[in-house]
Amino acid sequence: MLKRRSVDTGEKGKLEFLLRGIIYCRACGQKLTGEIHPRGSYYRCLPNLHKGKCNQPYIPVKLLDDQLEALYERLQPPKKLLELLKVEMQEIARRRKRIAEKEVKTLKRTIEDFESKEMKLLDEMLGGKVAREIYEKMEKKYAEKRREAEARLS
Structure with a gap:
């Protein structure tokens, strides 16, 4: 039961974010999770008990979603x-x-x-x-x- 519960599918939580659980922080290597704050929606690193809190700032959801969209556009064949x-x-x-x-x-x-x-x-x-x-x-x-x-x- 514990093993089944520990599997991270990247889709935990009530809110859906396109990249939650499938992208990683470049600085600390942890998966990013999505959150909604009063000033907007952001991705942040998941806390790690062994490494401590990551010093990278939160990343606006729109920024990463726009980067992903631009990447897909570049990958489209002419x-x-x-x-x-x-x-x-x-x-x-x-x-x-x-x-x-x-x-x-x-x-x-x-x-x-x-x-x-x-x-x-x-x-x-x-x-x-x-x-x-x-x-x-x-x-x-x-x-x-x-x-x-x-x-x-x-």
Whole structure:
């Protein structure tokens, strides 16, 4: 029970702050917590029993939130790059579609070929040109190849 209670998810408290529990003080290394004061909202270092109180001033919430927003804006790829990526992805999708359509045609043709071979083999067996043992062996082989092609097609 104590171990479960000691886990800091960064979301303790009734008030929600964007960076509470996930940012650290550069000076003392402690996590920052958010607080509301009469003059505004601030982040401050959590107290540490072993190191004592940090000497850094409180940091306005808006200041850090604005810095984070500016960082995200700098991390956004340029619009030209996004447009280029979009065009490239569309070309890849078209290429894959062409390849898939070609493969579907090939598989359908393969299935038809094996069905034709099975029918021809049956005719030859019934006409006495092929022995029953050879017919069964070849029919099994053709059926297996046809099923493989049908499975790939589906």
